[in-house]
Amino acid sequence: MTVTKKRLSERKHQAILDAAAEEFMEFGFQGANMDRVASRAEVSKRTVYNHFASKESLFESITRQIWHQAQTATDVPFQADVAIADQLLNIAERELALLESPHYLRLTAVVLAEFARSQELATQARDWVKQEESGARRWMDQAVAAGRLNTDDAETATTQFFSLIKGRAFWPQMIEHAPIPTAAEQARIAQSSVALFLDHYGLKDDR
Amino acid sequence: MTVTKKRLSERKHQAILDAAAEEFMEFGFQGANMDRVASRAEVSKRTVYNHFASKESLFESITRQIWHQAQTATDVPFQADVAIADQLLNIAERELALLESPHYLRLTAVVLAEFARSQELATQARDWVKQEESGARRWMDQAVAAGRLNTDDAETATTQFFSLIKGRAFWPQMIEHAPIPTAAEQARIAQSSVALFLDHYGLKDDR
DNA sequence: CACAGAGTAAACCGCTCAGTGTAATATAGT
DNA sequence: ACTATATTACACTGAGCGGTTTACTCTGTG
Known part of the structure; x- marks a missing residue:
């Protein structure tokens, strides 16, 4: 050895x-x-x-790699002394950065396709999506607790925020194999998502 | 005969x-x-x-049915004399109504999984998604042209609007096999999506 | 050199499955 | 009754593929 x-x-x-x-x-x-x-x-x-041991176990190993990558992406601490908009922008950029790796993207597509196909894996899938947004979810909880967002439903807010991003820079790449947005496009997506989000959830005195 | x-x-x-x-x-x-x-x-x-003739052609026939169903769902005319919020609510409800059919939902999942898997079908997929949102897209164009939305980018607005809905009431059902939202949940999703959207894109004198 | 663990090539097993060929039977209009 | 067309049962082909077996080789170490 x-x-x-x-x-x-x-x-x-x-x-x-x-x-x-x-x-x-x-x-x-x-x-x-x-x-x-x-x-x-x-x-x-x-x-x-x-x-x-088998095709399945090989697939599992691969899946676990992807898991790990997504898990840590948007895990940022809430900072009371930084503008909400800036922090959200940071989270958005981290999420968008995942797209930069075609490897990640394509593999995620395969994994999600398997999930969509089999109800047995639904539980795993739920964990998966939660993991992916859990970092941001914690952030959102703290922002709400600190009274910096105009809502008490952090979960909905988290989902909405990510929906805005993913609707333009995740699902199109998954399903339509749309091209990966350029850095400039990514910036635009991040900014407009944050703007739309904060027009509803932001406080007036926080900008 | x-x-x-x-x-x-x-x-x-x-x-x-x-x-x-x-x-x-x-x-x-x-x-x-x-x-x-x-x-x-x-x-x-x-x-x-x-x-x-083959498994493929059978699948294609099925796919075309789904196509058609989604295509006509959100195809509503723009009405100059109705409040924007009400019209958007209507579109959202139509989109959400699609979820009521588990048949539609499961088949769409299969079709999307195939799209995610094969780049060859990417072109078809692009048409598919466009078709699905084309009704609402036309509505949005007219709303923008009529100066009733605070933007000149109808495409982005359309995508964002549907992202808000689908992020809570389409993708979770596709991927995680989440339960279909109840009527009450659907109403909440429709309303909060419209509210979030219009806080950014709506005009003050339009409510 | 000898040895052990790892790797290799290739045949092989068992099974699944898309699609076909055929010959008999059923259906419904004339 | 006659005819054209659909349908059926069923055997069969041919290919693909997950996984295993076997008999052999290579690599690095002591």
């Missing part, structure tokens, strides 16, 4: 994960072909099955 | 379409099984293939 030896095996392991991600991105879960995964990874099929 | 003769064949045709819809809803496109479609439709497999 020396260093180099371990590394070889680990490289294979990672190669398989990468190849599988590619494969899932291109063909979805059902369409993915384990022979192709092996050949993509430049590894024998048997090696794939030595590292992962 | 008499009436009754035609009717028999047409009944089979429709039975196949219905059965296929069921099957696609339950298993998705790839998972759907043509033998099961036939047995669901209480029709021989050969008859299925006499009516539809």
Whole structure:
């Protein structure tokens, strides 16, 4: 179990994960072909099955990676001494930054498609979406508690805020394979979402 | 080619379409099984293939039905003499009414999953989404032209309006299989979406 | 060199499934 | 009764694919 030896095996392991991600991105879960995964990874099929018990478990591993990435994206602390608009802008930008990775985007599409297809996974899906917005949700709770937003329903507000962003810079990319917005477009989306949101929820003396 | 003769064949045709819809809803496109479609439709497999050349073409036929349903949902005329808020509320309610049909919902999920999976269908998907919002989009254009909305970007406004609704009453049902909102919840969603939208885009003297 | 753990190639198993061919039967108008 | 068209049962083809087995090789270490 020396260093180099371990590394070889680990490289294979990672190669398989990468190849599988590619494969899932291109063909979805059902369409993915384990022979192709092996050949993509430049590894024998048997090696794939030595590292992962089944297609399912391989998919799970990939899913968990995506999970983690989204989870930490919008997790920012509430700062009482910073303008609400600026903080929301920051959150929006973090969310939008996720789109920059086509890898993330395509894999998320596959995972969501699986969720949409199977009710069994609905519970997982619920966790998933919650995780993704949980950081911002905490922020929103604190903003409401601090009396800096004109509502007592932080959950609705959170959903609405993200809906405004995702409706223009997530779902179109998921479903229509729309091009990823340029930095300028992202800025516009972030700003107009915040503006729309704060015209309703913002306090007059907070700008 | 008499009436009754035609009717028999047409009944089979429709039975196949219905059965296929069921099957696609339950298993998705790839998972759907043509033998099961036939047995669901209480029709021989050969008859299925006499009516539809392939699984794909059967799926296309189903897709087109959904198309049509969504297309006409929010197609309302702009009325210069009615308050903007009331008209928007009407559009929102029409959009929300689509959710009442689990049939529509589940099939849309399957279709969208297929779109998310394949770039080839991206073009079709783009048309699809445009169609769906085109009614409201026309309304929005006219409202802007009539100077009743405080913007000159009807497209963004349309997207934002629908994002607010769908973020709470479409995507959660698609992805997380969230329960369909009750009538009371739907009313709340419609009202708060319109309120949020008009606080930004509405004119002060229009309420 | 010897050894062990990991990797490899390729055949293989079992099963699923889209789609077809066929020959018999049913339907409904004339 | 005759005819044209639909429908049916069912066997079958051919391909794809998840996963396994086997017999062999490679790599790095002690």
